Structures are given as C-alpha cells and as structure tokens.
Amino acid sequence: MSTERSGRLTAAADADGASRAVALAGVLVLTWSYVSVLYHVTDVVGGSSRLLLAVAGAFVLASLVGYFVSLRTALGVTAALLVGGFAVYVLALPQSQLELLTPGRLLSDTVALLTGLSILRLTGAGVWAMAVAPGPVFLSWYLAVRRRYVWSVVAGGVALGLFVLTGDAGQIPTLVGVVGGTAAVAASTFDRYGAGVAQLDVMAMVLATMIVLSATLSVVPGAGAAPLLPDRGSPTVEGSLVDAQDRLNVVGSIRLSPKVRFTVQSPQSSYWQTAAYDRYTGDGWVRTGNTKPYDGRLQGPPGSSRTVQQQVTAEGTISILPAAWKPVRIDGPIAADAEVTTQGNVRPTTALRPGESYRVTSEVPLYTTEQLRRSGTDYPDQIRESYLQLPDSTSDRVRVRAAEVAGGEDNPYDKAVAVEQYLESEKRYSLSVPQPSGDIADTFLFEMDAGYCTYYATTMVVMLRSQGVPARFVTGYTPGQEVADDEYVVRGLDSHAWVEVYFEDVGWVRFDPTPAGPRQTAENARVTEARQNGEEGVDVNGSEDTPTPTPTPTANETNTGRNGNDTATPSDALAPGGDGANVTPPPGSVPGLGETATDEGGGSPIPDLPPERTFVVGLVAAVGLVAGARRSGVTERAYRSLWLRYQGARQTPRDDTVRAYRRLEYLLEREYRPRRTGETPRAYLRSLSRVGLDADAKRVGEAYEHARYGDGVSRETADEAISTVNRLVRASTPVLGRFVRD
Amino acid sequence: MTDADAVPDSKPEASTVAPLPVEDAADLATRITENVERVIVGQRDAIENILIAVLARGHLLLEDVPGVGKTMLARSVAVSLGGSFKRVQFTPDLLPSDVTGVNVFNQQTREFEFQSGPVFANVVLGDEINRAPPKTQAALLEVMEEEQVTVDGETHRVPSPFTVIATQNDVEPNRTYELPLAEIDRFMKKLRLGYPTESQETELLGRISGDHPIDSLEPVASVEDVQRARRTVSQVTVREPVRSYVSRLAGYTREHAQLGASPRGALALVRASQARAVFEGRDYVVPDDVQTEVQSVWAHRIRTDSDDTGTSVVDRALDAVAVE
Known part of the structure; x- marks a missing residue:
C-alpha cells in the first residue's frame, strides 16, 4: 500500500515537473517568435549581434531577478528598459528625422505601425528593434520564472501582436508564437491543478x-x-511589382496581364517609373522613410537635365502615378492627392479612375558614358547609408562572385555594366520559377538558371552594393506599344523591375539586366493570345491596329554593348531602347493590390x-x-480487440483457462458491462445470466475458479473453455466471424 | 492440496482423525442444519454461522435482546451433532472457578478430585457474559483459546469439538462489564439473531405451544463425524489470489478505520471461508466465500469513529478492493 501511495506521489511530482517544463518551453517558443521578427529586422539593417546580446541580457537578468524581486519592481524594470531603449532610439535618429518628431507625427506614426507599416520602413529600424526587444523579453521571462505563465504569455503575446499588426511577423512565426503561448497557458493550468x-x-x-x-x-x-x-495561383508580374505598396516580396511563378493600364503621350519614350526601393531584406524590398504631401515643384537631378512633359491617361483603375525619372511637377486634379516618397517618387493617395489623366513634368538627367566613367565615389552620406545596405546574412559567395565579375573595373559605371552583362548572358528569362526559400540574390546566382526581371534586378543591386556601388531596385513599366507618334499604350504585362545606380553629379541612372528579347517575345505572345481569346481590355483605340504589338521600347535593354557611346548620349536617354541611361520619375504604387492581381485569378503553375x-x-x-x-482509448481498444481474438499458444491448462476466462470477461464487458471492482467472477456471471448469458459461459467461469482458486483443471476442461470462448467471440464478431473456423 | 495452501493446524491431536470427504462433510452440515430447523424457525443463517464456527474451531458472540431463542438455538445444535450442552448464566458474583471447575477433597479417597465446571461440554452457552466481572470473563476466554483448564497445576482438556456461544445483553449497558476489544477479537463471529418475521413468529407460536419440539430432537451426527469434518475444513485449499484478497481487505480496513482487522481476524476469516467452502461442497476457497463470511467475522473487530460502523467499513472494503 505504502509503495503504491508513494508511487502516486512520484507520478504527481513527475506530472508537475512535466507541466512546468512544457509551460516554460511554451514561453520560450513565444519569445522566440517575436525575437525572430526583430532578428530579421536587424539582420537586414545590421546589428543582429547586438540584438541577441540585449535579448540574452534580458533573459539572464529575468532569471536572476525572478526569485528575489517583487512584481512591482519587475514592472518598473520593464518600463525602465522600454523608456531607456526609446531614448537610445531617439538619440540615434538623424537630425533630419528628429525635426519631424512632433507629438502629432509620433501619434500618426504609431497608428501607421499598428495598421501595417513595416518596422523595416523605419529609418532607424535596427536601433528600434534593439530598443523594443529587452522589455517584453525581460517581463515575460520574469513572470514565467515566477510561475505566472498566463501573464507571461500576455506580455509576450502583446509583443508578438504588435509585430503581427505591423505585418512583420510572417505566418510561421505567428503560428509558432500562438502555439507556444497556448501550450504555456494550458500547461500552467495543469501545473495548478496537478493534471496528468x-x-x-x-x-x-x-x-x-x-x-x-x-x-x-x-x-x-x-x-x-x-x-x-x-x-x-501565381500572381501577375504587375501584381507583384507595381501594386506592392511599401514592401515587395519576391514571388515564384508569375503571369502576364494583357490589359491596358494607361496611355502616355510623351515626346520621348521612357521607362515609366512608379516606385524605388532602398532596403533589401533578403526575400524582398522595403521602401523606408515617410512620405510627404506633394506641395509644388520638386527638386530635379543634381546634374544637367532635359525637361520632358508627359500626359498620362488611366485606362483602367490604377493607383500609381507613372512618370519618367525624375518627376518634378504634377498637374491635374490628382496633384492635390499626390505624395512624395523619400526616394523621390510620386504616388497618389486615391486611385485614378479610367479616363482620368494628369500631366507630369520630368527632368531627365543628361549625361555621357564618359561622364559616368569619370564620376567619383564620394557619395553623400544619405546615399551611402541607404543604398549600400545589405543584410548581415548575405552570403560570402555572393560577394566573391560580385568581386569576380566587377572587381576588375575601376569605376562604378564599368562595374555596373559588367554585372549587367554578366546577368544577361548567364541567366535565362523565364516566368515560371520556383519561389526561392533563402536569399534571392544568392539563390538566383547559384541555384537557378532562369528567372524574370525581379530576380535580375535584385541580384544586380545586391552585387553592386557588395562592391560599394550605391544602387536601388526600381519598379514601373516599360514604354509599351507605340501606337502613334509620341503615344504609348501600356499594358499590365509591361510592368517591369530594373536597377538604378547613383552617380555623383548625375543622379540615378537606369540599368536593366533583364534580357529584353525573350521578355518581349513572352509579352507579345500573351497579347496575341489574349486577343484571340477575345479577352476584354486588351486594346484601346488604335492599339489593335498593330497586328503584333511590338512594344517599341523594350529593345533597348537588350543592349548589352554598353561600352560605347550608345547609352551615353543624353538625347537618347529617353529612348527606351537605349541602354541605359535614362530617365524618369516615379510614383509609388498604391493600394490597388486587389484589382490588378485578382482579375487574372486562375492559377496556373503548380x-x-x-x-x-x-x-x-x-x-x-x-x-x-x-x-x-x-x-x-482507440489504441487500447484496438489492442484489446486483437487480444480478444487470439488465445495464443497453449500453455499449462491452468494458464489457458485463466486466459480464456479473461477473454470472455472482456467480451462480456463490451457486450454488457465490465466486472466491478470487488465483484467476484462468480457474482459477475450470475448477474449477467439474468440478462441471458450463454450457459456455456458459466462453465467457463467454473473452470476459471478451479484453475485459479482450486487445484487446477484438466487439459480437456481447459480446451473446452477455450473453444467455448472462441465460439462466443466469433458469434459477437460481425461478418468476419462467419469465416473463421476453429 | 499442498502444505503451503493449507492453513497450519494448531491442534495436533485433531490430526489423529481422518478427514471426511468434502461431499460427506457438506452433507453432514446440511443434515444438522435441517435438523435444527425443525426446532428453530427462520434462523437458517444463524444456524449455518454456528455450524461454521464449530467446524472452523471458532466461538460465537451473540448480541441480542433477551428472549429471541438463543438458548434453544445453541442447545438444538448441540443435540443435533450428538454432543453435550451446558449453559452458564453469568452474574456479577460469578467466580472463575464457577466456570472452569474446582478441585475438591474427597473424604473417601483422601485425594483432591477435579470437579469440572460447566465449560466441559461440546457446546457451552455463556449467557450475558458482560454481566460478570472481568476476571471471570477472562477465565472463559482462556478456555476458549486453549481448549483446556488448568487447576492447581493440573491440566484438564475440554471435550472436542468445543464451541462457546456467548451472549451479550445490550439493553442494560450501565449494569454490565463491557468486553474489551482485545477479548472480542477472540470470537470468530459475532451475530445478531433479530426478531422473527410475523409469519415466522406465528409458526413458532404454533409449534411451541404444545410439547416443546426440542424434547423430541434426535442427533443426526456423532461427535466423531464432527471431528472429522473439522479436519476436512482445515485442509481446504486457500490459494494465493484468495490469501492476497484477504490481506488487501484487511489492509483497507486498517487504512480506513481507527482499528482495522487484526492478523488474528484475517486468519479467522480464512478459516471461516474454508468452512463455508465445505458447506458448498468445494475443497477450495473462492472469493465469494470470503465475501460471505467477512461481515460476521470482521465487523465487531473494527473500531471506528462514532459516525461510522464496522459494517460499513467492511462494505466499503468489499466495493473498493479488487477481486483478482
């Protein structure tokens, strides 16, 4: 008896320990989920080792202090950690951002954060992450150490919830965090009630x-x-590029939308830019900084430029303001609703309806190849800080490959050309690719042999940045189909991503590493197919005249032969075909995510x-x-029902009889009721015989009494008991029982 | 039947007789029971319990109101098994020697002769034992335990079989010497006869109003038969599952009462169960025998809190302890 009791106590202690272990593990998992979000941020912008130190420090502090410090003090410590962290954050902000720090601005920023503004878009994202991390980690671990798991989960859950709201916590960290929190809460309940x-x-x-x-x-x-x-279904190129707001994730397979988006009247062909991205996250791009309302003329590029007027008319609902780089002025009703991004793009705050139009004035930089070659590398601080950033996790082999390709060149321009040519010649153009799971540039360079513009442009930027050349990722549209003089029809499938490289005294210069030939072929084929299928919105007046819409523009990107003057001439800058160099400004994109992406809905690729x-x-x-x-109890039942059916090998008559009776008892348990504790086999069978128990069953019971309590039974009695039980089991087995013989 | 399975026999001289076959022993018990029932109406359980005590070498404690036929019952059993019967009325002034007997000087032989007391009979009824002083009670209990009387260094063996049926009067508690629990423990069973039912009483009145039927009661067995049957009982198999069941029951009562069943109580239960098995014509004990016997064997040995009873502790033990 006493061993039984102490056994029970040990079991209870074991269950108790198990509950605590599960609860602590759950809290750890939850902590991991939001720290991993912050870690990703610091990985992108730098400072991940400092973040880990801060988190580890918070852990150690909480563990040490957990047993000695009252809850009130711990809350105080948490508040101090948060306030101190934010003080560091504010002090670390550049002067220009500090000036913007008014209470109203803070409030609106907070609201923006809580409604989906990615932390990565904060200028000081790394410092911010450092500032935020220790507080919740300390508090939730302190509470967990003190066995207040529920409150610990609340503290961690608030932190994770914040990152869910900012959109930085992906599905997996969120799910993992929620599961961890749930496990911790459940285990804490077990802990309290000593569940098993x-x-x-x-x-x-x-x-x-x-x-x-x-x-x-x-x-x-x-x-x-x-x-x-x-x-x-795979998204469209346009949906993935242009409709992205402040953050662009590289996706896998992608399709082309043949619908006309807008028409442009411009004296010069150009890439119609909608957004530029500065921060590379390894799996996509983020636009940092705040937008300002458009309030009149914007600054032009630093060097000489040529003024280009474009009249853009929306043909579908669009939430962008495409323009040649660099836009300086917008006229039209939409000007009141336009805003300017830190990168110099313009974008609307409301959508443009079909037929709405605006006029945009761009100052297109003018330069020559020689000028670019001579350009120095003494970049402004702002450019240096934003456009040389790479995630800490960028692999060495990417840097090595970039050095191999471009290291031999002695100026940024030649480096850019080298990388552009390298990518164009090494990779095939394809819209159907698996979504890479790791770093885009690394995967594209070393594991993929084909991709589309996003991959080319991303990889080129990463390679250039690793070589100290400031570059950025730009989205927008290629010039489109030239339907008349100076008039271009731009379709969804013209959406594109390319690269801009910064040159002193010139500003941003366009490079397009995507091979143009295959791209145009794919696009033309899609338009033709759409026309044949009679899809709507493929043409506007005039555009169908051209049997095959040879989009004028694109040709230029193909131009690999950059060296010469071709790119260079300022005048050709706007000609899309030219390689390179040119042009235009920008809008950011806007919400329209839904519209464009979905109207293509059926998916194709696997x-x-x-x-x-x-x-x-x-x-x-x-x-x-x-x-x-x-x-x-399914496993138990399955085992028992198997056990029920097989008497097993013959042993002594005594053992066989006992086993036969146990099988009988299990059979009766399923059919009638289990034998109660304290009920003798005899009493059990007697009470069942009142409800029609087979008389043979009673004989098995008698044989069992003999075998177990008496002097044993003969072989014959044992065999008879076995065959009786076999018969009863068969009788109670539906269908199958009929086929089994003795 | 192995030695390990048999309960050791503490009475060496009893082993000199050959055991009856189980069927004969069962038949003997049935005969005696039916014979007694000709006199005693509606007390079949009590008759069986007395016979079990006789066959299992135990003694009985009857606790009841006066006038329910205790004396008649004991005497009928004694007559039926062919033995002698004596009755002692215990009173506050009864001396130990009044029970056991005494040496008296014989003038003719000029020697002390042992004059045996009333305990020298096969069935002894000690009436209202709780009215005698403790010393007298102790004398009786000693005989019960040892089946012999020692006077002046001389040992006198009581006849075999020897069974004491003691009664306790519980209607006048303030004029009695309550039996200590340690002494109660020496009784194998404690019974209550209870009042007869209305129809039983009606029949009883009809039978006794004329000649008392006990006067015409004939023995249906001999003392030797009974001795042999006792030997049969002591050889009934008690295998490990049953022994373990008894000790788990005992463990339960020890955990759930102030004072649970003693090892002596557990042994008494095993013996009573053996006798019960013989009644059923079996040469081995099954858990059902234990369950049948356990209330009458244990309930009086268990001391409980005031709001509990030994009976209910035993009931709970029966529900809680698994039969294996």
Whole structure:
C-alpha cells in the first residue's frame, strides 16, 4: 500500500515537473517568435549581434531577478528598459528625422505601425528593434520564472501582436508564437491543478489541430490568404511589382496581364517609373522613410537635365502615378492627392479612375558614358547609408562572385555594366520559377538558371552594393506599344523591375539586366493570345491596329554593348531602347493590390510544395492523431480487440483457462458491462445470466475458479473453455466471424 | 492440496482423525442444519454461522435482546451433532472457578478430585457474559483459546469439538462489564439473531405451544463425524489470489478505520471461508466465500469513529478492493 501511495506521489511530482517544463518551453517558443521578427529586422539593417546580446541580457537578468524581486519592481524594470531603449532610439535618429518628431507625427506614426507599416520602413529600424526587444523579453521571462505563465504569455503575446499588426511577423512565426503561448497557458493550468498525462494528450491534440487547420484550411477554395501549404495561383508580374505598396516580396511563378493600364503621350519614350526601393531584406524590398504631401515643384537631378512633359491617361483603375525619372511637377486634379516618397517618387493617395489623366513634368538627367566613367565615389552620406545596405546574412559567395565579375573595373559605371552583362548572358528569362526559400540574390546566382526581371534586378543591386556601388531596385513599366507618334499604350504585362545606380553629379541612372528579347517575345505572345481569346481590355483605340504589338521600347535593354557611346548620349536617354541611361520619375504604387492581381485569378503553375513544410505539418498531424487515439482509448481498444481474438499458444491448462476466462470477461464487458471492482467472477456471471448469458459461459467461469482458486483443471476442461470462448467471440464478431473456423 | 495452501493446524491431536470427504462433510452440515430447523424457525443463517464456527474451531458472540431463542438455538445444535450442552448464566458474583471447575477433597479417597465446571461440554452457552466481572470473563476466554483448564497445576482438556456461544445483553449497558476489544477479537463471529418475521413468529407460536419440539430432537451426527469434518475444513485449499484478497481487505480496513482487522481476524476469516467452502461442497476457497463470511467475522473487530460502523467499513472494503 505504502509503495503504491508513494508511487502516486512520484507520478504527481513527475506530472508537475512535466507541466512546468512544457509551460516554460511554451514561453520560450513565444519569445522566440517575436525575437525572430526583430532578428530579421536587424539582420537586414545590421546589428543582429547586438540584438541577441540585449535579448540574452534580458533573459539572464529575468532569471536572476525572478526569485528575489517583487512584481512591482519587475514592472518598473520593464518600463525602465522600454523608456531607456526609446531614448537610445531617439538619440540615434538623424537630425533630419528628429525635426519631424512632433507629438502629432509620433501619434500618426504609431497608428501607421499598428495598421501595417513595416518596422523595416523605419529609418532607424535596427536601433528600434534593439530598443523594443529587452522589455517584453525581460517581463515575460520574469513572470514565467515566477510561475505566472498566463501573464507571461500576455506580455509576450502583446509583443508578438504588435509585430503581427505591423505585418512583420510572417505566418510561421505567428503560428509558432500562438502555439507556444497556448501550450504555456494550458500547461500552467495543469501545473495548478496537478493534471496528468491524459491532459497533455488533450493539449497535444488541440495544438496539432491549430497547426494543421491553419496550415491547410486556406487551401479551401476562396480563401485568399497564403497558406503554409501553398496552392495559390501565381500572381501577375504587375501584381507583384507595381501594386506592392511599401514592401515587395519576391514571388515564384508569375503571369502576364494583357490589359491596358494607361496611355502616355510623351515626346520621348521612357521607362515609366512608379516606385524605388532602398532596403533589401533578403526575400524582398522595403521602401523606408515617410512620405510627404506633394506641395509644388520638386527638386530635379543634381546634374544637367532635359525637361520632358508627359500626359498620362488611366485606362483602367490604377493607383500609381507613372512618370519618367525624375518627376518634378504634377498637374491635374490628382496633384492635390499626390505624395512624395523619400526616394523621390510620386504616388497618389486615391486611385485614378479610367479616363482620368494628369500631366507630369520630368527632368531627365543628361549625361555621357564618359561622364559616368569619370564620376567619383564620394557619395553623400544619405546615399551611402541607404543604398549600400545589405543584410548581415548575405552570403560570402555572393560577394566573391560580385568581386569576380566587377572587381576588375575601376569605376562604378564599368562595374555596373559588367554585372549587367554578366546577368544577361548567364541567366535565362523565364516566368515560371520556383519561389526561392533563402536569399534571392544568392539563390538566383547559384541555384537557378532562369528567372524574370525581379530576380535580375535584385541580384544586380545586391552585387553592386557588395562592391560599394550605391544602387536601388526600381519598379514601373516599360514604354509599351507605340501606337502613334509620341503615344504609348501600356499594358499590365509591361510592368517591369530594373536597377538604378547613383552617380555623383548625375543622379540615378537606369540599368536593366533583364534580357529584353525573350521578355518581349513572352509579352507579345500573351497579347496575341489574349486577343484571340477575345479577352476584354486588351486594346484601346488604335492599339489593335498593330497586328503584333511590338512594344517599341523594350529593345533597348537588350543592349548589352554598353561600352560605347550608345547609352551615353543624353538625347537618347529617353529612348527606351537605349541602354541605359535614362530617365524618369516615379510614383509609388498604391493600394490597388486587389484589382490588378485578382482579375487574372486562375492559377496556373503548380504550387511547389515545400517538402519540408509538408513533412512538418504531416508530423504535427500525426502527433495530434496519436494523442487523440490515446486520449480516446482507440489504441487500447484496438489492442484489446486483437487480444480478444487470439488465445495464443497453449500453455499449462491452468494458464489457458485463466486466459480464456479473461477473454470472455472482456467480451462480456463490451457486450454488457465490465466486472466491478470487488465483484467476484462468480457474482459477475450470475448477474449477467439474468440478462441471458450463454450457459456455456458459466462453465467457463467454473473452470476459471478451479484453475485459479482450486487445484487446477484438466487439459480437456481447459480446451473446452477455450473453444467455448472462441465460439462466443466469433458469434459477437460481425461478418468476419462467419469465416473463421476453429 | 499442498502444505503451503493449507492453513497450519494448531491442534495436533485433531490430526489423529481422518478427514471426511468434502461431499460427506457438506452433507453432514446440511443434515444438522435441517435438523435444527425443525426446532428453530427462520434462523437458517444463524444456524449455518454456528455450524461454521464449530467446524472452523471458532466461538460465537451473540448480541441480542433477551428472549429471541438463543438458548434453544445453541442447545438444538448441540443435540443435533450428538454432543453435550451446558449453559452458564453469568452474574456479577460469578467466580472463575464457577466456570472452569474446582478441585475438591474427597473424604473417601483422601485425594483432591477435579470437579469440572460447566465449560466441559461440546457446546457451552455463556449467557450475558458482560454481566460478570472481568476476571471471570477472562477465565472463559482462556478456555476458549486453549481448549483446556488448568487447576492447581493440573491440566484438564475440554471435550472436542468445543464451541462457546456467548451472549451479550445490550439493553442494560450501565449494569454490565463491557468486553474489551482485545477479548472480542477472540470470537470468530459475532451475530445478531433479530426478531422473527410475523409469519415466522406465528409458526413458532404454533409449534411451541404444545410439547416443546426440542424434547423430541434426535442427533443426526456423532461427535466423531464432527471431528472429522473439522479436519476436512482445515485442509481446504486457500490459494494465493484468495490469501492476497484477504490481506488487501484487511489492509483497507486498517487504512480506513481507527482499528482495522487484526492478523488474528484475517486468519479467522480464512478459516471461516474454508468452512463455508465445505458447506458448498468445494475443497477450495473462492472469493465469494470470503465475501460471505467477512461481515460476521470482521465487523465487531473494527473500531471506528462514532459516525461510522464496522459494517460499513467492511462494505466499503468489499466495493473498493479488487477481486483478482
């Protein structure tokens, strides 16, 4: 008895320890989820080792202090950590940003953050992450150490929730964090009430259900979100590039939309730029800094320039203000609703309806190749800070390859040309590619042999930056189809991404590493196909005249032969074909995400199921199933019903009889009721015989009494008991029982 | 039947007789029971319990109101098994020697002769034992335990079988010497006869109003038969599962009462169960035998809080302890 009792106590202590371990692990997982978001931020902008130090410091402090310090003091410490962190953040801000720090501005920034403004867009994102991290880590770990798991999860959950609202916490960190928090709360309840293993099974079931459902449910038709097991149709080039607001993620396979977006009347052909991005995150691009309302004329490029007037008319609903680089003035109703990004692009705050038009004046830089070659590298601080940034995690092999390709050149221009030519010649153009899981540039350079403009442009920027050449990622449209003199029809499929490189005294100069030939072929084919299929919106008046819409412009990018003067001439700058150099300004893009991206909806390419994710989700589902099976007793029942059916090898008559009786008892348990504790076998059979128990069953009971309590039974009695039980089991087995013989 | 399975026999002289076959022993018990029932109406359980005490070498404590036929019952059993019967009325002035007997000087032989007391009979009824002083009670209990009387250094063995049926009067508690629990523990069973039902009483009145039927009661067995049956009982198999069941039951009562069943109580239960098995014509004990016997064997041995009873502790033990 006493051993039994102490055994029970030990079991309780074990369960207690297990609950605490699970709760602590849950809190750790939750902490990991939001620290990983911050880590990603610091990885992009630098300072990840400092962040880890800060987090580790907060952990150690909380562990040390956890046992000695009252809750009130701990809250004070947390507040001090947060206030101190923000003080550091404010002090680290550049002067220009400090001037903007008014209470109203702070408030609107906070609102912006909470409604989806990525942390990465903060100018001092790295310092900000450092400032924010220690507070919640300290508080939640302190509370966990003190066994107040629920409040610990609340503290961590607030932090994670903040990053969910800013849109920085991806699906996986969010899910992991929520699962961790849930596990911690559940385990804390177990801890308090001393629950046992059965409850752990329930918890495992619930968590597995959470994970598997959120991983699979949005695959259901109509759900728009991005499930872990993706099966979304591929987006359009335009949807992925132009409609991105402040953040652009590189996607996998992509399609071309043949619909006309807008027409441009311009004396000069150009790339119609909508947005430029400065911060590279490894899997996409972020535009940092705040926008300012457009209030009149903007600054032109630093060097000489030529004024180009463009009249842009929307043909579909667009939320962009395409313009040749660099836009300095906007006229038209939309001017009142325009804003200017830090990068110098203009964009509307409302959408343009079809037929709406505006006039935009651009100052297109003028330069010669020689001028670019002679350009120095004494870049302004602002350019240096923003446009040489690379994630800490950028691989060395990318840097090495960039050095191999461009290291031999002694000026930024030749470096840019070298990288551009290298990419054009090394990679094939293809719209159908698997979405890379790691760093885009690294993957494109070393693991992919084909890609489209986003990949080319991203990789080129990364390579140039690693060589100390300031560059940025630009999105917009190629010139489109020239339907009349100075008139261009621009379709969705003309959307494009390219590169701009900064040159002293000239400003931003365009480079396009994407091979133009294959791209145009693909685009033309798509327009032709759309016309044949009678799709709407493919043409506007005049554009269908040209049987094959040879988009005028694009030719130029192909021009690899840059060296010569071709690019150089200032005058040709606007000619899209020219290689390079030129042009225009910008709008940011705006919300229209939905419109453009969805009107193409049916997907084509196969979702590349990431096998490891599938595996993980499957594993989680299996764990949940096992827990559920254990919880519901399915395993036990399955084992027992197998056990019921097989007497097994013959042993002594005594053992055989006992086993036969146990099988009988299990059979009766399923059919009638289990034998109660304290009920003798004889009393059990007697009470069942009142409800029609087979008389043979009583004989098995008698044989059992003989075998177990008496002097044993003969072989014959044992065999008779076995065959009686076999018969009863068969009789109670539906269908199958008829086929089994003795 | 192995030695390990049999309960050791503490009465060496009893082993000199050959055991009856189980069927004969069962038949003997049935015969005696039916014979007694000709006199005693509606007390079959009590008759069986007395017979079990006789066969299992135990003694009985009857606790009841006066006038329910205790004396008649004891006497009928004694007559039916062919043995002698004596009755002692315990009173506050009863001396130990009044129970056991005394040496008296014989003038003719000029020697001390042992004059045996009333305990020298096969069935002894000690009426209202709790009215005698403790010293007298102790004398009786000693005989019960040892089945012999020692007077002046001389040992006198009581006849075999020897069974004491003691009664306690619980209607006048302030004029009694309550039996200590340690002494109560020496009784194998404690019974309550209770009042007869209305129809039983009606029949009883009809039978006794004329000649008392006990006067015409004939023995249906011999003392030797009973001795042999006792030997049969002591050889009934008690295998490990049953022994473990008994000790788990005992463990339960020890954990759930102030004072649970003693090892002596556990042994008494095993013996009573053996006798019960013989009643059923079996040469091995099944858990059902234990369950049948346990209330009458244990309830009086368990001391509980005031709001509990030994009976209910035993009931709970039966519910809680698994039969394996």
